[in-house]
Every structure is written in C-alpha cells, then in structure tokens.
Amino acid sequence: MDDTADLCDALVGLGLIAAGEQPRFSFMTGGVSCDVAKVETADGRVLVIKKALSQLRVPTEWRASANRSAFEVQWLKLVRARVSADQVPEVIAEMPERHIFVMAYLPIETHPVWKSELLQGRVDPDFAVALGQALVQIHAATANDPALAQQFATDDLFMALRIDPFLLHVARHQADVAPALRALALDLQSRKTALVHGDVSPKNILIGPKGPVILDAECAVYGDPAFDLAFCLTHLLIKSVFIRDRGRLFIGSFRSMSQAYLAGVGWEDPQALSARTAKLVAALLLARLDGKSTAPYLTDEADKALIRQQAKAFLQDPALDLAQLINRWTFEGQA
Ligand SMILES: Nc1ncnc2c1ncn2[C@@H]1O[C@H](COP(=O)(O)OP(=O)(O)OP(=O)(O)O)[C@@H](O)[C@H]1O
Ligand SMILES: [Mg+2]
Incomplete structure (x- = not known):
C-alpha cells in the first residue's frame, strides 16, 4: 500500500x-x-x-x-x-x-511556522517571551506529579531520540568533552521533575493569533524541564551565527525567553535550573555541529569552529548560567 x-x-x-x-x-x-x-x-x-x-x-x-x-x-x-x-x-x-x-489543521496564513519567520529575518523578541511563558506554564502545571511520571515513563524513547544521538554520540567521538557530556546524560536520566516536550525547535512552533502553538511532541518524557528550554535556546544561538545580520535580535530573543521562563519557575530554585540549562545548551550546540541531527544550514567551517570553541569553553565552566552564557556569546567571528 x-x-x-x-x-x-x-x-x-x-x-x-x-x-x-x-x-x-x-x-x-x-x-x-x-x-x-x-x-x-x-x-x-x-x-x-x-x-x-x-x-x-x-x-x-x-x-x-x-x-x-x-x-x-x-x-x-x-x-x-x-x-x-x-x-x-x-x-x-x-x-x-x-x-x-x-x-x-491550523492554516499557515494565520499560523506561520516560527522557523520560516526567523529564516526570513523576522525575529521578534516579544514572541520569545511568549514562548518562554508558554513553556514554563506547561512545566509548572506538570511538575512533581507522580501519576504523570508513570504515564510518561518513556525513558527508552528519550534515550534513543535525544540522549544518545545528541549527547552520547558526540561523547563517543570527542574525548575532550566526553566526561562532561556523559555526566550531563546521566543527570538528565536521573531527573523526574516535569513533563518535557523534547523537541522545542522553531520548526515545531507556529505563531498563532493567541501566541505560540507547539507541535510534534514525539519525544515527550517525564524528565528535566531544563532540556526543553535548552533545546530552544540552542536554536536561537545557532541562528545568531547563521543569520548574522539579525544576530543581536537572536541574542535579545535568547535573553527574553530565558528571563520569561525563569520568572515562572516555582518548583525549584530558578538559578539551579539556569545553570543546568546553560550546560545543556553547550552540549546541544556541539550536537548540532557533530551529532546525528546536525543543523543542515551550518556548512561554513569558520562558523562551526566559532560555535564549537565557545561550546567547549562553556561546557568546562563550573559557574556558568544562562545570563553569563549569553553575555559571553560571540556570533561575529572574533571569539
Ligand atoms: N496541526 C497542524 N496544523 C498546521 N500545520 C501542521 C500541523 N501539524 C504539523 N504541521 C506542519 O507540518 C510540519 C511537520 O509536522 P510535525 O513536526 O508534527 O512532524 P515531524 O515529521 O515530526 O517533523 P520533523 O521530524 O521534521 O520535526 C510542521 O513543522 C508544521 O509545519
Ligand atoms: Mg516537527
């Protein structure tokens, strides 16, 4: 058939x-x-x-x-x-x-895909705020819920679709970052905090008349909400290099999304979540360069080197949080 x-x-x-x-x-x-x-x-x-x-x-x-x-x-x-x-x-x-x-079906005319908007240079930090708020609402509404943890005990799927291809695959190929990536993978597996979407990427977000609409929850797992925030923020950072003339807007979007999200974190210390998220962003940056699901538009070797160098430095920094990460982020080639 x-x-x-x-x-x-x-x-x-x-x-x-x-x-x-x-x-x-x-x-x-x-x-x-x-x-x-x-x-x-x-x-x-x-x-x-x-x-x-x-x-x-x-x-x-x-x-x-x-x-x-x-x-x-x-x-x-x-x-x-x-x-x-x-x-x-x-x-x-x-x-x-x-x-x-x-x-x-949500019509494309009233619900454009966020990724298409970003690729056309339409980068709106206010939308990033709305997405940060939407995401933290989902996590807050599902935090510390043993019944949901049982319902979404999809750890095998999350290993196959996320932890292995994004973190462990890179660890197998890059000895210098392998210990840090393996530690992050173990930490992700151990946390059972809230319902994670698992693929908060601009291609899975529509810009609806009432704010963000989130699609494609195939990787959902009860786990560490920091993963969702990190996954999305990583896309913004990579696009700041790839769509360089909008770099400052992407950085602004990173800041506004992080702040909006962290302001809604009530189930744990937001600073601890910020630190975990920053490490995951560093790991996911490497995954987008060298993992199994690489960013197709990242072909320029100088761009890749710029991202790789920063990601590796972030990964080794014990005091990193999201505010420090974005203050240090360079998208223009002299990192
Ligand atoms: N309900 C919907 N209304 C409008 N468009 C939709 C809807 N669901 C999906 N789409 C469109 O189809 C695309 C693919 O859908 P979805 O992300 O669910 O599938 P997928 O195969 O898992 O995608 P990928 O693996 O590429 O992320 C979305 O990016 C979006 O553009
Ligand atoms: Mg999709």
Missing part, C-alpha cells in the same frame, strides 16, 4: 471519510520521523494526519519505536486540558495500533 492509500484506509477506519473517497493530500515539509499530511475531505473539512515511522529519514541509522505517536497524542491532550487550548492543535481521532492520529 503506498502512503496515501494507507492514510486513506486509516481515515475510513476512523470514520472521517467515506469508503472510496479520495481526499486531497498535501504532504508537509520536514517529515524526518513521520508522514504528515494536510487532508481536505469531500465534506470540506481540513485536517492533518500524522503517522510515526520506525526508521527516521536521516542519513545515519536511527530507529525509534513508532509507539511514540501515542505519547505525542497524550501530550497534546494533556496540555490542552491542563494548560490551554490555544497552545496545541486539537486531536480529532487516533489509531494507536497503526501509530496514526488526526488533528485540526
């Missing part, structure tokens, strides 16, 4: 289209780990169908259980119920045995 026949069959099974109906499919860009398609049905509904793949479409062999689809659905429903209906698309139907679910 080809991709659309398989998805049609699922849509019929879910009662969303009639047998024999041929809805219009538009596959979304990205799609490293899933088939994601916009579906326009004969009765005028516009939906998104997402099916998790077991082999990720990246050059290196990288497998992960397609069961992550079920956790993505649970994350979307939980955030909608416990935090806000504006921050996630609504789940319409699900078929867990086939790793498929259907959600509401």
Whole structure:
C-alpha cells in the first residue's frame, strides 16, 4: 500500500471519510520521523494526519519505536486540558495500533511556522517571551506529579531520540568533552521533575493569533524541564551565527525567553535550573555541529569552529548560567 492509500484506509477506519473517497493530500515539509499530511475531505473539512515511522529519514541509522505517536497524542491532550487550548492543535481521532492520529489543521496564513519567520529575518523578541511563558506554564502545571511520571515513563524513547544521538554520540567521538557530556546524560536520566516536550525547535512552533502553538511532541518524557528550554535556546544561538545580520535580535530573543521562563519557575530554585540549562545548551550546540541531527544550514567551517570553541569553553565552566552564557556569546567571528 503506498502512503496515501494507507492514510486513506486509516481515515475510513476512523470514520472521517467515506469508503472510496479520495481526499486531497498535501504532504508537509520536514517529515524526518513521520508522514504528515494536510487532508481536505469531500465534506470540506481540513485536517492533518500524522503517522510515526520506525526508521527516521536521516542519513545515519536511527530507529525509534513508532509507539511514540501515542505519547505525542497524550501530550497534546494533556496540555490542552491542563494548560490551554490555544497552545496545541486539537486531536480529532487516533489509531494507536497503526501509530496514526488526526488533528485540526491550523492554516499557515494565520499560523506561520516560527522557523520560516526567523529564516526570513523576522525575529521578534516579544514572541520569545511568549514562548518562554508558554513553556514554563506547561512545566509548572506538570511538575512533581507522580501519576504523570508513570504515564510518561518513556525513558527508552528519550534515550534513543535525544540522549544518545545528541549527547552520547558526540561523547563517543570527542574525548575532550566526553566526561562532561556523559555526566550531563546521566543527570538528565536521573531527573523526574516535569513533563518535557523534547523537541522545542522553531520548526515545531507556529505563531498563532493567541501566541505560540507547539507541535510534534514525539519525544515527550517525564524528565528535566531544563532540556526543553535548552533545546530552544540552542536554536536561537545557532541562528545568531547563521543569520548574522539579525544576530543581536537572536541574542535579545535568547535573553527574553530565558528571563520569561525563569520568572515562572516555582518548583525549584530558578538559578539551579539556569545553570543546568546553560550546560545543556553547550552540549546541544556541539550536537548540532557533530551529532546525528546536525543543523543542515551550518556548512561554513569558520562558523562551526566559532560555535564549537565557545561550546567547549562553556561546557568546562563550573559557574556558568544562562545570563553569563549569553553575555559571553560571540556570533561575529572574533571569539
Ligand atoms: N496541526 C497542524 N496544523 C498546521 N500545520 C501542521 C500541523 N501539524 C504539523 N504541521 C506542519 O507540518 C510540519 C511537520 O509536522 P510535525 O513536526 O508534527 O512532524 P515531524 O515529521 O515530526 O517533523 P520533523 O521530524 O521534521 O520535526 C510542521 O513543522 C508544521 O509545519
Ligand atoms: Mg516537527
């Protein structure tokens, strides 16, 4: 069965289209780990169908259980119920045995992808504030919750999709930073603090009329919320080098997102979280250069050297926190 026949069959099974109906499919860009398609049905509904793949479409062999689809659905429903209906698309139907679910389509005209905006040089530090607030709200609403820790005990998935490819892969190849990266990996595995999304990247954030909408929660785990903040901040830092003429705006966005997030941390000492996040940012910078999921636009060797040198210095600094990191960050080549 080809991709659309398989998805049609699922849509019929879910009662969303009639047998024999041929809805219009538009596959979304990205799609490293899933088939994601916009579906326009004969009765005028516009939906998104997402099916998790077991082999990720990246050059290196990288497998992960397609069961992550079920956790993505649970994350979307939980955030909608416990935090806000504006921050996630609504789940319409699900078929867990086939790793498929259907959600509401959020039109691109009213919900542009944050990554596209950033790549076009439209960098708005106020949006970074809104995202910092949205993220910390999700973490605060799920912190210290043993039932959720049990529901999202997806440590094996998080190891396969995040800790191994991002931290341990680099540790295996770079002896000078291996001890620091292995210590961070162990620390991440040990913390069970709040519900982590696991992929807070600009490509997974839409700019909605009521603020950020967060997609793609396949890596959700009950773990260290610092990971989400670090993951997103790393993207901002890398873009400050890659889109250099907007460097100061990216740095401003880093500062405003960190401050907005830290102001909402009530479940632990914000300073401790800031220090952990800064170390993870350093590690994730290296992962974007040398890990299994590298940033495709980072091809300039001088840019890579600039980022690598700073990341390694950060990783070895015992007193680092987010404010110090960003005060020291250089994006212009004389680091
Ligand atoms: N409900 C939705 N409404 C509008 N657009 C959506 C919706 N869900 C997904 N998209 C679009 O499809 C893209 C891919 O979706 P998603 O991130 O969930 O899939 P993915 O295969 O896990 O992606 P990747 O592995 O590239 O991060 C998103 O970046 C977004 O542009
Ligand atoms: Mg995605």
